[in-house]
Amino acid sequence: MALSKDRGITMNDGNKIPILGFGTYSPDAVQKSKCEEATKIAIEVGFRHIDGAYVYETEEQVGRAIRAKISDGTVKREDIFYTGKLWSTFHRPELVRKCLEESLKKLQFDYMDLFIIHNPYSMKAMEACKDAGLVRSIGVSNFTRKQLEMILNKPGLKYKPAINQVECHPYRNQSKLLAFCKSNNIVLEGYSVLGSQRDPRWIDTNTPVLLEDPLLVAIAKKYNKSPALVAIRYQLQRGLVVLVKTYTRKRIEENAQAFTFQLSEEDMKSIDGLHKNMSFMQMDMFAGHPQYYPPDEE
Known part of the structure; x- marks a missing residue:
């Protein structure tokens, strides 16, 4: 079953974002x-929301993939929702548009659908990029409730941020932040809805492997699905937009099956119980910034 282009959430600016x-x-x-x-495979199996960033250093590859699927008639540019991110070395107001334009050049796009601040510092220049037509929506990433309140009360x-992209999985379910955002x-x-890749640059490699959690494994067996699909479905039913990443065709196709089943209310509550306020991501590198706030405790 292919993903449906109609499976999306309308943001506060009226633009619609696909939920997977x-x-x-x-x-x-x-x-x-x-x-x-x-990326080509993802588009072929139905993904229409592609999440990228300047710091990922994959924008040229992603742009080529999207343009190839446009050229062969699989999609049109307006079918693709592309998210890019402002990296932390471009937070000075005069550099924000420069970062965006560099990304657009690599992608060979005229605009992005969503441009978000990768880490919590800077907003005014983002609004100018929206006014210039270079992005359709602007948002933030890794913002705590306190940082969101600072923006909303400014x-x-x-333009209110349309989205807040954060680490979210059963071990850190962000229930309070979710309620605040709603x-x-x-x-x-x-x-990181599936835990995370064990990349030592960003991840605490001593953390447990989420997809080996006995409860997720048991629930997956009950539905005849994988623990990964259960973790994805859990977030979708909570009303989140969900990002998944794998470069294996079999797993890309599997992740696209997240709409073929529904978790019971009992199973949702059981997964809620896995929350332990545990983060896979190591964000201490930003701790010296004057606008840094520790992650919300839940």
Whole structure:
């Protein structure tokens, strides 16, 4: 069953984002070389939301893949929802548009569908990029409730962030942040929903492997699905936009099956019980910034 282009959430600016996205982060040169083909496969099986970033260094490959699927008639540009991100070395207002334009040049796109701040610092120049027509929606990533409140209460705010992209999985379910975002009409988007790649640059490799959790394994067996699909479905039913990333055709096709079943209310509550406020991501590198706040405790 292919993903439906109609499975999306309308954001606070009126633009619609598909609720299941394909991530393009690659930890090394070998994986980067596979990014183009994997993105093509994702589009072929029905993914229409592609999540990228300047810092991933895969924008050229992703752009080629999308343009190839446009050329062969699989999709049109307007069928694809592309997300890019402002990296932390471009937070000075005069550099924001420069970062965006560099990404657009690599992608060979005229615009992005969503441009988000990769880490919590800078907003005014993002609004200018939207006004210039270079992006259709703007949002944020890794923002705590306190950081969101700072933006929402800022005098002269022109555009409320449409989305907040954060680490979210059964071990860190972000229930309080999800409730806050819903109350302020901000979409919460989850990454690392399957745990995470064991990339030592970003991940604490001593953390447990989420998809080996006995409860997820048992629930997966009950539905005759994989633990990964259970973890994806859990977030979709909570109302999140979900990002998944794999470069294996079999797993890309499997992830596209997230709409073929539904978890019971009892199973949803059981997975809620796995929450332990545990993060896979190591964000301490940003701790010295004056606007840094520790992740929300739940």
